[in-house]
Amino acid sequence: MSRLNALRSRFVDAPDSLGAKARARRWNWFAESFPDLSSMSVIDLGGTASAWLRAPVQPAHVQIVNLETPPADLPGWLRADVADACALPPGILDTHYDLVFSNAVIEHVGGHLRRRMFADSVHRLAERHWVQTPYRYFPVEPHFLFPGFQYLPIAARTALLRRWPLVHTPTSDREAARNIVMEVELLSITEMRHYFPSSEIRFERLGGLVKSVLAIKEK
Template structure:
């Protein structure tokens, strides 16, 4: 088991992993697209303080909205609130932002109607945005590192999650595994173009195959 967990780290979590290199490349793309980032007030829908504190770029200010409680002690350039990105409270909606940022969140919000509300929030809150999501038809499901996982019946996905050692947070509980499987709905390029019709769609590739899709408006 530990050997397989080390394999996950090698591919996703370790500083020199394929996942870390991909994240570094996306950060560079992000910085290149928004060269005035250091002057921007950024709204991050679904992000974490840790991700920004590790990032090689730093906006003037970042406001994170997430359903999870943030750390108690944040640097002055970071603010975090517990709220639903699909239904922001009035206090946040009344704030001016230069850019909306979201990394691998839209596939977690739950169904088409909530994805549409998420996209509407992106469009409402700023003229510019960067919204990234894993591509549905990449052969290895990126959350669970299992080939073709996203195409299997729910019962099969539930069974795999109870036994597959490369899952980030393994569980032997059937109900918990089923909930985890149901919580992720990967998107196609067509869906991303529907939600972000005026955006430039950029593809991140691995071994020539589209791995993730990024909707960008500058």
């Protein structure tokens, strides 16, 4: 078990892991796409304060929207609100932002209708956006680090999750495991183009294969 956990760390969690290097490249790409980022107000749908505090970039102001309660002590440039990104309250929807940012969230919101509502929030909040999601047809499912996990029946995924030690949040409880696997619905390129028809669709690749899909609108 410890060897497998060390393997997860090597590939995803450790500072020198493949996952960490991919995240660093993505931050650099993000900064290059929006060179005036340091003067922008950004709303992050589904992000976390810890991610921004570790990030190599710092906009003038970041407002995070997440369903989880944020930390109490945040720097002045960072604000966090508890809200549903698919059904934002008027106080957020009526605020002007320069940019909407979202990293690996749209695959978690729950079904086509909710993804449509999420995309509508993105389009309403700002002229520009950066929305990233893992690609459905990359061979290794990124949340569970198991080849072809996303193509298996729910019962098989549930059984695997209860035993596979490389997952981010392991559980031996059957109902909890089933809820976890049903909560993730990876998207295709076609779906991302449908939700973001006026965006430029770009790709992150690993080993020549598309690993994640990004909808980017720079102007």
